[in-house]
Amino acid sequence: MTTKQQVLDALATVASPDGVPLTSADVLSDVVVTDGKVFFSIAVDAAAVARWEPARKRAEEAVRSLPGVQSALVALTAERRPGGEQPRSAAVGGGAAPRAHGTPPRTVGIPGVEAVIAVASGKGGVGKSTTAVNLALGLRDLGLKVGILDADIYGPSLPRLLAIKERPQTMGGTRLKPISRFGLTVMSIGFLIEEDAPMIWRGPMVISALTQMLREVEWGSLDVMVVDMPPGTGDAQLTMAQQVPLKGAVIVSTPQDLALIDARRGIAMFRKVNVPVLGIVENMSYFHCPRCGERSDIFGHGGARHEAERLGVPFLGEVPLHMEIREKSDSGLPVVATAPEGPHALIYRDIAAKVRDQLRVGTGRAAPRIVIET
Ligand SMILES: Nc1ncnc2c1ncn2[C@@H]1O[C@H](COP(=O)(O)OP(=O)(O)OP(=O)(O)O)[C@@H](O)[C@H]1O
Numbered sequence: 193m194t195t196k197q198q199v200l201d202a203l204a205t206v207a208s209p210d211g212v213p214l215t216s217a218d219v220l221s222d223v224v225v226t227d228g229k230v231f232f233s234i235a236v237d238a239a240a241v242a243r244w245e246p247a248r249k250r251a252e253e254a255v256r257s258l259p260g261v262q263s264a265l266v267a268l269t270a271e272r273r274p275g276g277e278q279p280r281s282a283a284v285g286g287g288a289a290p291r292a293h294g295t296p297p298r299t300v301g302i303p304g305v306e307a308v309i310a311v312a313s314g315k316g317g318v319g320k321s322t323t324a325v326n327l328a329l330g331l332r333d334l335g336l337k338v339g340i341l342d343a344d345i346y347g348p349s350l351p352r353l354l355a356i357k358e359r360p361q362t363m364g365g366t367r368l369k370p371i372s373r374f375g376l377t378v379m380s381i382g383f384l385i386e387e388d389a390p391m392i393w394r395g396p397m398v399i400s401a402l403t404q405m406l407r408e409v410e411w412g413s414l415d416v417m418v419v420d421m422p423p424g425t426g427d428a429q430l431t432m433a434q435q436v437p438l439k440g441a442v443i444v445s446t447p448q449d450l451a452l453i454d455a456r457r458g459i460a461m462f463r464k465v466n467v468p469v470l471g472i473v474e475n476m477s478y479f480h481c482p483r484c485g486e487r488s489d490i491f492g493h494g495g496a497r498h499e500a501e502r503l504g505v506p507f508l509g510e511v512p513l514h515m516e517i518r519e520k521s522d523s524g525l526p527v528v529a530t531a532p533e534g535p536h537a538l539i540y541r542d543i544a545a546k547v548r549d550q551l552r553v554g555t556g557r558a559a560p561r562i563v564i565e566t
């Protein structure tokens with residue numbers, strides 16, 4: 193078992209661009225060692241990032257070469273700004289809007305990826321991951337090339353929702369090869385951490401892992417990347433919303449008032465960082481009794497539609513509370529992929545079409561045409 197001290201000793205042999213050992217340069221975050229995996233970040237001035245990149249690489253190599261280390265995630269985070277000055281914004285994706293004062297810049301886009309969208313919720317357990325997966329599949333059914341990134345550090349779901357057990361392979365030692373499932377290109381923070389790993393993730397650590405998953409994964413060319421965000425609107429979520437070059441966000445909510453209050457917070461968070469809200473999905477909207485066929489609005493259906501109108505954001509659709517969705521989701525067989533002709537797949541595809549229309553992606557692709565010969 194590699195210890196934190198061994199990692200620090202290795203880092204003491206790596207020099208900063210100014211020739212000081214990394215461990216004395218006052219740039220290291222806490223070092224986390226779990227099950228042969230090492231994570232930490234190097235926080236430097238935004239203007240010095242390029243100068244620091246070789247040191248980051250050397251640090252990663254030094255840690256990787258320690259006995260017992262299987263993988264090392266070392267990221268540069270531009271957290272400090274020289275003299276409190278704002279570095280120039282390099283925002284992409286609807287990023288023409290001026291940034292709110294004091295908002296750090298959004299990172300540059302991911303080469304080959306046309307649009308990155310977040311699926312978020314103010315509250316946990318509202319069906320965000322289920323929606324993210326089925327939305328991604330709905331976009332796939334529209335002929336788009338789609339990737340899905342599970343950025344939920346608190347409870348990564350994609351390994352379960354897509355029944356993925358394998359670990360991503362590394363390519364050339366540094367880049368990760370994503371997993372392919374149902375025609376989607378998939379990466380999850382759950383592939384990198386053990387399911388029962390303690391929640392030791394803190395700000396810089398989270399961001400470094402996220403940066404790595406965005407930029408050091410061979411995503412290939414994608415029309416859309418769907419990011420399943422961690423629930424909530426705290427600092428970690430806000431930082432993530434800023435770090436990912438988002439073209440828009442989809443908010444998932446259940447109809448209850450309490451969930452809607454959280455959804456409102458989610459919308460406010462994205463607005464604060466100038467990410468357009470593509471709309472709200474009402475999940476577990478109503479219940480169709482499979483036995484008697486009667487419909488009941490357990491949670492008071494329609495709240496999200498009303499809220500969307502009130503806040504001036506699009507309403508994307510209602511997904512019923514249904515056993516099929518839960519069972520299929522939890523057994524890694526999402527309903528859009530495995531029951532494509534069913535009523536639920538139809539709902540998700542409709543939501544996907546509304547999202548696609550707002551993003552205007554994949555327009556260069558020829559739509560399938562039916563030619564009737566006479
Ligand atoms: N429309 C639905 N009908 C029935 N069950 C659903 C529906 N949507 C989600 N579920 C179920 O609810 C549970 C929570 O869903 P999910 O994991 O997608 O939520 P989440 O918001 O991502 O949660 P977390 O905040 O923990 O990440 C899962 O068991 C899922 O199968």
Ligand SMILES: [Mg+2]
Binds near residue numbers: 320321322344420
């Ligand atoms: Mg989830």
